[in-house]
Amino acid sequence: MLKDREVKLIRQFGLEPIKDIKFPFPHKFVSREIFIAARGIEEFKKMLRGGPFYILTGIMPSYKLIHLGTYAIVESVKYFQQLSKITIIAIADIESLSTRNVPLEKAKEYALKFHIPTYLALGLDPKKTLFYFQSENKDIVKIAADVSRKTTFSELKAIYGDVTPGRVLSSLIQIGDILFPQFSLDMMGLVPIGLDQDPHMRLCRDYIRRTDFYDFKQVASIYIRLIPGLDGSEKMSKSDPLNSIFLPEEDYGDLRKKIWRAFSGGKPTIEEHRKYGGDIEVDVPYRLLTYILDDENMWLELGEKYKRGELLSGDLKNITYNILVEFMDKFKKRLDYYRDIVLRNEISIIKSAEEIKSFI
């Protein structure tokens, strides 16, 4: 069910909810409505029907900590990798520098040590996944320059409110990120992101319609409901460690404490809870399970029992904690494995669209 804020944004941005869309493969994100809306619904439908497309997503390597919210993005990319031959992941080091004051070498270190291994450890298909650093990709500025002459200052102002030179550069470069694969691929593009990123997509799609120098195919975005902060706030944030679950959590004692403090949809007393039941719409442990628990029956049953008051808030927290521990154990093993892979340079880091050709 869409939340009020989502309904408002979807209406405000002129997006189409996708509840009537038939997805070709089952997935917890489909049945649990984690995919909430799309821009470019016609293109998106073509992709689902087998039209060729690439997937583009970005990593902001501004810090070494990565929270569980990233899982929602990567799991979505994984889903669409079943339909697409090629996924390209922008490491936004230029953006980290221009908007977050992170030196390029630092961003590179974070990306190689933390972000890239995490993305692969979360299950992206390494044979279909290419990475690149914005600062090493000479194609994106060729697009950014064209965007700059086709975009007005007031359009940027509408997105950012306060426009700084850093934000102007970032937003131009971002459109370069989304479109440069088309220098080599005659395909549509799909960008899985959070709803709040939609203004960039709108800018990008408008630009594609306007440019007379490049002949880009249109791009679509699929919006993912982001994992909430532990206090029930909109989304996890790496700047608020106590409110986030990290990939990985090193100390399971800390993890237990975090889950224990998470916002609950249970009633204040056991008696009331038994009588009226809990609210799974706001219960953060249950909402975490909505993302990470694969077993559909178990997820539904836990929800039913919680709503009926048979399951107490503490029970649900315990279950969530145990499932998260299992998740982390598996993740950490894979993370170690992919750190080695990255160290051995066995991943595909490209520097131009030209290099994409040899991968498809």
Place this chain on the structure above:
Amino acid sequence: MLKDREVKLIRQFGLEPIKDIKFPFPHKFVSREIFIAARGIEEFKKMLRGGPFYILTGIMPSYKLIHLGTYAIVESVKYFQQLSKITIIAIADIESLSTRNVPLEKAKEYALKFHIPTYLALGLDPKKTLFYFQSENKDIVKIAADVSRKTTFSELKAIYGDVTPGRVLSSLIQIGDILFPQFSLDMMGLVPIGLDQDPHMRLCRDYIRRTDFYDFKQVASIYIRLIPGLDGSEKMSKSDPLNSIFLPEEDYGDLRKKIWRAFSGGKPTIEEHRKYGGDIEVDVPYRLLTYILDDENMWLELGEKYKRGELLSGDLKNITYNILVEFMDKFKKRLDYYRDIVLRNEISIIKSAEEIKSFI
């Protein structure tokens, strides 16, 4: 002698006139005060005393026609090449795209066919001169991103008045142009330009002082009095063909007509001219000779005779025409030669600062 507008700009920009500076080699541009001012006078003096520096200048490949104004820039670069081991010439194709709507392929064609051969034909030392296309140089965006976080919107507004995304991108990229050689060269930089370009230099020098991520040496600029339009206006412009002399002029009949119509400092009648003499400060043919006539005695003598009224306006125009024809004949031969050189890929086009190392 500095003109009113120059004095005003020099004062307004806080520049230092360089009339007291001792230049190490004689040159018509020194004796005739074509070099009018500098920013970074301390650095500039160090360079003249033998401190190592690179020269950076730019080509805007937005059109195939190149006017005589370019000669003033190239002749200045040639002068300073006597003191410097390396000259780097930015071909501003990104800027041509973002601010003048020129597609990258078109800019590349113009640069290879017209601009680069012209720069070499005007006498740059090919062994010391490297070219690069902004769109192919991945180092400049690394600097542009850092500039973007260290520059405010109002600083850009002070330069441009009306700030567009294209201008923001261009001005950030321009600073990348000026500084990227320092990724390989531990040297100061010298930028020979027209006075009107000073705001960019100020922005660049301010940025060098502010950045905490890169350790750039300071850059200086030397300001060149630009060749006037044939009607006596500020400078030649490729958008006003009748007012400009092109490199080359193909039809000498047209050239003769242009010189004949050029703004004269002579008196309305022969009698008055004989009596009061002509004004060499405003006489366009004489001002053209100030740039292109190498023979110092001849230049001085023509000036004296003209001022005394011994030489008529028509005489001076004839002389100027003949000298220009000689200039064009020589230039065209060299142009053909360097077009072949460019066609055979025998010039140095680099794509990163790294490649500079092998040239010094």
